[in-house]
Amino acid sequence: MSTMNMIQAINSALDVMLGRDDNVVVFGEDVGYFGGVFRATAGLQKKYGKTRVFDTPIAEGGILGTAIGMGVYGLRPVAEIQFADYIYPAFDQLVSEAARLRYRSGGEFWAPITVRAPCGGGIFGGQTHSQSPEGVFTHVCGLKTVIPSNPYDAKGLLIAAIEDDDPVIFFEPKRIYNGPFDGHHDRPLQPWSKFPQSEVPDGYYRIELGKAAVARPGSAVTVLAYGTMVHVCLAAVEETGIDGEVIDLRTLVPIDLDTIVESVKKTGRCVIVHEATRTSGFGAELSALVQENCFYHLEAPIERVTGWDTPYPHAFEWQYFPGPARVGRALKKVMEG
């Protein structure tokens, strides 16, 4: 057991899997000698050698196209896309190939790849270092989408993703790499070491994909969130004093519907929070699922708190970022509704 921040936990997951399975390979832009622009792969090339951990040309489509081929050969490639904002050039290989291969080949071939990509804003990255594109991947059948909210989950989920025989997009909310940011950008960031989720086993363990976690039990309203927003929601619940049950989805596809439905049936109210733009974001799917499954239990309209339908504006980061104040307002609204 060690105290780890999220970067260390991710690094440890990669380390464990490189050590356990000769077929695991790790690559991406600046991933090799340098260890990645966020240092997630630091030290791994030195430890496992240049053919296990290496740099690639700047071609996200090429990275994932070759990853699929390696997966077909029998490897378990773990590719890094430097920022989620740069995953789009690889969209065709993900949507038309990785996601479809098992199906179209009648199960003869598949793409056991893991795609890691730092996502989300709050780091003054401007519109091309802040995006949360998870929604579009959840629409693509055949892909799994995972977003952890803390070091312990990050390691366990990443190990499960690497071991999964289906393609997994693993988004890492970069704002919480060093500590659980709750949206109060004017207060000092608390490091992970102050929180229990930074206690991470050094060795192998996995957290099953497709299972949500109840981050905070409550009875008044169900709050659905993932990634950074889990911490924002916890703060909002705390600050409003509304007894929200905060559910950390962890995996978006496949979704843990049972946990969601059980909670909403109990609370009768639901707030959905994500950082991505609103229209057709994953919050829309969650809202549809909740109303389909809990219609007769709902006592107020489901509320969505999301990024606005604009690019992430550099200077208006905190007006864009869905912080505890906005979540708090939504909590109050559903309680009144």
Place this chain on the structure above:
Amino acid sequence: MSTMNMIQAINSALDVMLGRDDNVVVFGEDVGYFGGVFRATAGLQKKYGKTRVFDTPIAEGGILGTAIGMGVYGLRPVAEIQFADYIYPAFDQLVSEAARLRYRSGGEFWAPITVRAPCGGGIFGGQTHSQSPEGVFTHVCGLKTVIPSNPYDAKGLLIAAIEDDDPVIFFEPKRIYNGPFDGHHDRPLQPWSKFPQSEVPDGYYRIELGKAAVARPGSAVTVLAYGTMVHVCLAAVEETGIDGEVIDLRTLVPIDLDTIVESVKKTGRCVIVHEATRTSGFGAELSALVQENCFYHLEAPIERVTGWDTPYPHAFEWQYFPGPARVGRALKKVMEG
């Protein structure tokens, strides 16, 4: 006024705009001499010359990248993507460039491009000639998404799209190019000429983007659909005898929320139908919007009838395609609910 099917109406829109505005240019794979694999551009190269209507290399990203550059110069490019299934290699140029340009440049530059792409199944095209990817584009702020359901609308909307100074993705449901397919694949297709929407003015007219149409007024349940599904829904309403109000959305972004809300407040019930896969499809957004805006008017859970969350399987086309029987079941369910 002439009788036109949808291909002829689209061809006529292009013809009118090429004639009216020297800055309109039309290009894409097989679009020039040959006139497009669906013949949408037939005759136009001959009429307007090789620099106005021309073939491109097979590179969807290159087609849209150069289109944006032409738009920046001052032209109004109309690009064809041969099948919507092949739009993914151009995803980055659409999402990161066309959609963002006006915003990121503070209004200095913009991309007045129109992207035409035949979409949808029901033509035995298998999984790579049947997709309905509109949902992912509706999540991208800065793009407009349009899907017509008949020749009259197709021409009027396409002209409005070409004249629009923002990027517009114009999906053409290929199953209804020749007639309004209602999902009864075992019955002969009725040609457009038998329907009033095939009466199309020969010259210029436009249908404003962002305005839905009530395809059939009704009082029992609101049915939200677009493209081919409008006809399927009309058939389902007819066959079940349930007095559904069928709304043809026509434009998904910007959405005509007023028309939707007004209808659902009247009927108290809502069925949403699309051919795209369910999870995070545009139906999710519609469901979320309806419940957010009409919560206290809803008498039953909103139902979604959609393509399944699988690729479009060639031999099971009719099990996949959301036909009138499935829509009918949903109508009955919401009436009972």
Place this chain on the structure above:
Amino acid sequence: MAQHSSSAPSAAPAARTPLRLHIPEPPARPGDKPDFSYVRVPPAGSLPRPPIDAPERALREYAEGLIRVLDDDGRAVGEWDPKLDAETLRQGLRAMMLTRTFDDRMLRVQRQGKTSFYIKSTGEEAVAVAQAYALDPDDMLFPSYRQQGLLIARGHSLVDMMCQIFNNTRDRLKGRQLPIMYSVREKNFFSISGNLGTQYPQAVGWAMASAMKGDTRIAASWVGEGTTAEPDFHHALTFASVYQAPVILNVVNNQYAISSFQAIAGGERATFAARAIGYGIPGLRVDGNDFLAVYAVTRWAAARARANLGPTLIELFTYRAAAHSTSDDPSAYRPLDESQYWPLGDPIERLKQHLILRGEWSEAQQQALAKALDEQVRADLKEAESYGTLGTPPASPKTMFEDVFKHMPPHLIKQRQEMGY
């Protein structure tokens, strides 16, 4: 000098000429006389065979020349002659003929409405068959939709192929794929994609993996010349060059991409083999209708890859004699009789002529073989049809929810139930 910032001065601009856009055109359109004057056909045997470890820089002439072994009389000439024994050549001839017979029969079957779609490889049979012969059976193939000859040359069951085309009860792809989108794992034949070019970087990745593992198997992939414009072509060449992947990247230049002449793909200013030069990869252009030349060049590239000398790009110069697919009508965009003017002849005819010249074959044997193959295909067809044709459900629609993921997640189980299963 001026102390304040000022615009960059430009040399006094001369009166500028108006710019104009160039739009490439094919030499002949419907109604015109076919014109292949743009095809330069060097004499067979004129290019030497370089050692497999020759540096790319020493190989530039191959990117612009045309490697040919069979001359106009059917003689094998020059250093590239692979000196194959007659039995191998007869087998190759047979596989090419079987491919063509299969294609012709399947076209008819599609016309009869027994399947929804078909794609022929007529005129391009030497590409797939000779390349299959030049590779080892355990080398991994990442083909496009026009290399059915690879499967046939590897001895795959025609019945199995037909069952996929019919989407019938024995369709190994469970009715999920458009006809001809084969996937045959046991023949090391990768699942064909409907999206052009995606297999190219995948082949490179497979080859990289093979090299990482100290394996000895290499990969090969195929795209049409039209597809070279897609990004995955560039990805494949970049990654293959950087990591020196043991892969053979083939461009089948059959002059057309549906209706587009190869100039629209960029063939007007450079050959497709020349694309390789910019990546430091050897680019070899070969007469794609010459079985011996195709075999020899592919062997050379395979030997190079196996010796850790990296990738090779091969442009197979050929002609698409048939329509693009059953959805296409070439008379709308090219002269009807164009194929008869194609200067590199027909691959089957040329190999036959060579064998006859060598005294290893006769017209009578050829006719007997043609008849035998026709009978074989008919018999196979009969068997395949007995498992159903278009409209015969391949299996329960229930199966359509399988294989989206390895294990079916709850939402798909629920949707399957919603469908009634």
Place this chain on the structure above:
Amino acid sequence: MAQHSSSAPSAAPAARTPLRLHIPEPPARPGDKPDFSYVRVPPAGSLPRPPIDAPERALREYAEGLIRVLDDDGRAVGEWDPKLDAETLRQGLRAMMLTRTFDDRMLRVQRQGKTSFYIKSTGEEAVAVAQAYALDPDDMLFPSYRQQGLLIARGHSLVDMMCQIFNNTRDRLKGRQLPIMYSVREKNFFSISGNLGTQYPQAVGWAMASAMKGDTRIAASWVGEGTTAEPDFHHALTFASVYQAPVILNVVNNQYAISSFQAIAGGERATFAARAIGYGIPGLRVDGNDFLAVYAVTRWAAARARANLGPTLIELFTYRAAAHSTSDDPSAYRPLDESQYWPLGDPIERLKQHLILRGEWSEAQQQALAKALDEQVRADLKEAESYGTLGTPPASPKTMFEDVFKHMPPHLIKQRQEMGY
């Protein structure tokens, strides 16, 4: 012969050698002695200047050579000497120095926390400045983030640039963009994208449009050598070749892409200029630290484009002397003092030396100018800071809902209201 189908025979496989994967490495890492032995530096003036209508085929040596005008003593030699008058050169020197002064000052300002981010172009000033000078002011520029010299050479207001960097009340981009992602329409300087390479096919499309309209303006675009691996590089070259677009495509090879050595981008097996060969586009490699050579080569390419002779690819061979950006620390991946060993020197020093040699400049003038520029930048900075720095809201957050579309649709009006405006 066998009458039944059988697998393709393969020639008896010799015992095969295990494959291995090649992973390129830079010649030196932190702690190592810098090693630029991979850089071949031909003598200045050794390459002739071809006519602008020379066919691509005749230009191959330029893709692999290095066009140089200034020799080690600062003399301009050979046919490529553009013979620029001294006043123009002094202006160019001034623009390069101003760019460097601006960069240095902005780095300091970032270190002071007045802005979130900065990117320097140190060592690469000749690229942007000489190219701006070689183009006409109405030619359209599609730059990457490292060509601030283009704007400075075109005389754009430093205050305006600083206001964007500060996202202050006068930021013309309304606080929406990361610092240095300029957009300056009136200088024909296209909006910089954070996504690498996307501007390349856009430049080609702009140039195609210019040609369609019979206009006379050409386009130019820039990417780093690392970015050449992106698909848009291939798109741009393909479309430029097919339509013979009047465009200059520049690859700034500064040896690094963040931490990756240029070999990872494919620079080990071929030059980046050589990429052009495969598309039939002239590829010219130029000493990017030689103002005169950069100017001359760009003029040549511009004249070619203006004469309807099509596109040119220019590789500007240079060295990124500073960190990638303020988020980067190069000492983690390359020798600390590497830049001092760079064999092509410093562009400012070299042009200065040339002017002094011509008797048109002196060390004293140089120092006076440096001081004047420093004062100018400080004064401009003072003005810019008076409009606010990081944290000063550029305008009402209300503006963040504008310009998503030309006309604000209802859902954005609603969201703006939801935010409180």
